[in-house]
Amino acid sequence: MRVLVDLNRCLSYGQCVFAAPSVFRFHGAESLEYDYAPGRALAEEVRHAAAACPVQAITYAEEPSGE
Amino acid sequence: MSSPAAPGRVVIVGASLAGLRAAETLRREGFRGELTLIGDEPHEPYDRPPLSKQVLAGRASPAHTALVRAPDLEATWLLGEPAAALDPHTRTVTLAGGREIGYDRLLIATGTRARPWPAAEEAALDGVFTLRGRDDAERLRAALAAGPRRVLVIGGGFTGSEIASVCRELGLPVTLAERGPAPLSGALGAAAGSVAARMQRAHGVDLRANTTVMALEGDGSGRLRAAYLSDGDVVEVDVAVVALGAVRNTEWLAGSGLAADARGVVCDAACRAFDADAVVTDDVYVAGDVARWPHPHYDGLLLAVEHWDNAVRQAETAAANLLREPPAPLRPHRGLPAFWSYQFGVNIKSVGLPTIADEVVVTQGAVADGRFVAAYGRQGRTVAAVAVDSPRWLPAYAGFVAANLPFPPDLHASDAPDPLRPVPAGLALDDRATHSPTAAVTGDGPTASDRSTHRDPRSPLTAPPL
Numbered sequence: 001m002r003v004l005v006d007l008n009r010c011l012s013y014g015q016c017v018f019a020a021p022s023v024f025r026f027h028g029a030e031s032l033e034y035d036y037a038p039g040r041a042l043a044e045e046v047r048h049a050a051a052a053c054p055v056q057a058i059t060y061a062e063e064p065s066g067e
Numbered sequence: 068m069s070s071p072a073a074p075g076r077v078v079i080v081g082a083s084l085a086g087l088r089a090a091e092t093l094r095r096e097g098f099r100g101e102l103t104l105i106g107d108e109p110h111e112p113y114d115r116p117p118l119s120k121q122v123l124a125g126r127a128s129p130a131h132t133a134l135v136r137a138p139d140l141e142a143t144w145l146l147g148e149p150a151a152a153l154d155p156h157t158r159t160v161t162l163a164g165g166r167e168i169g170y171d172r173l174l175i176a177t178g179t180r181a182r183p184w185p186a187a188e189e190a191a192l193d194g195v196f197t198l199r200g201r202d203d204a205e206r207l208r209a210a211l212a213a214g215p216r217r218v219l220v221i222g223g224g225f226t227g228s229e230i231a232s233v234c235r236e237l238g239l240p241v242t243l244a245e246r247g248p249a250p251l252s253g254a255l256g257a258a259a260g261s262v263a264a265r266m267q268r269a270h271g272v273d274l275r276a277n278t279t280v281m282a283l284e285g286d287g288s289g290r291l292r293a294a295y296l297s298d299g300d301v302v303e304v305d306v307a308v309v310a311l312g313a314v315r316n317t318e319w320l321a322g323s324g325l326a327a328d329a330r331g332v333v334c335d336a337a338c339r340a341f342d343a344d345a346v347v348t349d350d351v352y353v354a355g356d357v358a359r360w361p362h363p364h365y366d367g368l369l370l371a372v373e374h375w376d377n378a379v380r381q382a383e384t385a386a387a388n389l390l391r392e393p394p395a396p397l398r399p400h401r402g403l404p405a406f407w408s409y410q411f412g413v414n415i416k417s418v419g420l421p422t423i424a425d426e427v428v429v430t431q432g433a434v435a436d437g438r439f440v441a442a443y444g445r446q447g448r449t450v451a452a453v454a455v456d457s458p459r460w461l462p463a464y465a466g467f468v469a470a471n472l473p474f475p476p477d478l479h480a481s482d483a484p485d486p487l488r489p490v491p492a493g494l495a496l497d498d499r500a501t502h503s504p505t506a507a508v509t510g511d512g513p514t515a516s517d518r519s520t521h522r523d524p525r526s527p528l529t530a531p532p533l
Contacts, residue, residue, distance in 0.1 A: 002135045006376075008406065008416075010458070011458045013459075027409065030456045033126065033127075035127070036131050036132045059135050
């Protein structure tokens with residue numbers, strides 16, 4: 001799947017790190033990093049992370065869209 | 068929106084963040100016609116910010132930063148071949164290989180590329196890099212992973228500073244040369260730049276401020292060997308990264324009659340391109356890094372903004388206006404510039420336009436603690452704010468800037484220094500920084516000129532050694 005975080009909107013609340021620790025992490029105290037292309041097995045965690053984000057900065061697509 | 072007058076064919080030149088978001092907006096707003104995206108890179112749209120951060124550090128693959136995109140775009144993607152010409156009278160885009168693509172409405176989102184090192188034979192040395200695209204990141208990452216003796220970063224803007232930060236994370240010795248008084252001084256001013264300078268030195272960067280790189284030297288087999296600095300020093304390096312800011316991709320518009328030059332393409336606040344006679348067009352639109360537009364919050368001066376957030380929002384506005392049929396109103400693009408950077412373990416976020424400020428003041432936290440917010444003022448009004456490891460305070464400051472509140476802002480914050488001590492921001496530097504600010508005023512009217520205002524990055528501000 002694909003994940004994208006609007007890091008302009010992100011305020012580093014860190015709820016995504018709790019919900020999906022193998023996809024989202026902090027590098028330093030306030031700098032969010034994440035996996036842009038996590039495996040499908042992590043879809044449930046990513047959905048929870050996106051729902052938990054207080055500023056709704058996370059978008060995702062279950063399938064990579066090929067054209 | 069699918070009225071009889073709606074355009075049948077929309078062509079978007081530029082297939083990165085702005086181009087993709089414009090295409091998605093067109094479909095979301097009901098456009099059912101032919102949609103074509105033209106991109107010079109062979110890759111599908113990907114995210115650039117991580118390239119100078121986790122990708123370079125080896126924590127993410129360059130191939131794994133593709134952007135999330137709408138699944139039902141039904142677009143024709145012409146990738147790997149740049150547009151070479153535009154004829155707005157016949158409404159034709161010509162690709163580099165000669166193929167002609169007709170349109171009813173056009174969106175220009177060709178963005179920028181890395182400014183190259185001015186001496187071509189030195190730039191061609193093995194070991195000299197720029198960083199803008201995915202392929203650049205792949206090459207530079209491999210060079211850093213090979214364990215060079217020392218890396219030289221030329222230019223201390225955001226990209227150059229982020230690259231120096233990654234080098235230190237990887238344990239590589241790094242020298243950063245910046246003509247201005249401090250790193251980030253072109254974008255945030257010399258006062259804030261002094262904080263960046265201390266941070267870089269604390270992390271082991273050999274920082275050479277007020278210094279330029281005058282020449283790069285190769286060995287007999289064309290491999291970079293050394294760099295000659297304007298402070299008289301010769302530094303032995305295996306890798307040099309040229310981080311001199313961006314060049315707008317407007318050459319393909321020469322002869323089109325649009326108000327396009329090295330500063331960008333001028334459009335109005337509805338993203339409609341101006342022609343060189345300062346007449347606004349109704350079928351050519353502009354968005355993203357390549358655009359210059361009059362911002363109502365900044366006295367209508369033409370802004371050029373190389374920020375992720377601006378690319379997204381300007382593309383959305385341009386696409387909605389492109390489909391609009393009178394008497395529906397045009398949407399203005401008037402959001403405040405905003406960006407983020409990660410370097411040396413801290414998160415730096417900004418809102419507003421620091422480059423026009425005359426004063427800066429720490430309003431919350433303390434520089435010594437590594438967590439603070441600074442507000443920027445111009446003639447007694449708050450025009451921007453920068454937050455270091457304090458992102459959650461910034462939305463409030465965006466409100467202060469939008470409302471033109473007095474400077475220094477009266478916050479009553481429990482963590483505010485008492486008293487507040489405004490200092491000169493140190494921004495009236497007239498292109499002295501080696502890097503270019505990523506958001507700046509670029510003039511006051513729609514013109515096209517062939518003047519190049521960029522100073523040669525090798526020229527120091529003081530006399531070089533003979």
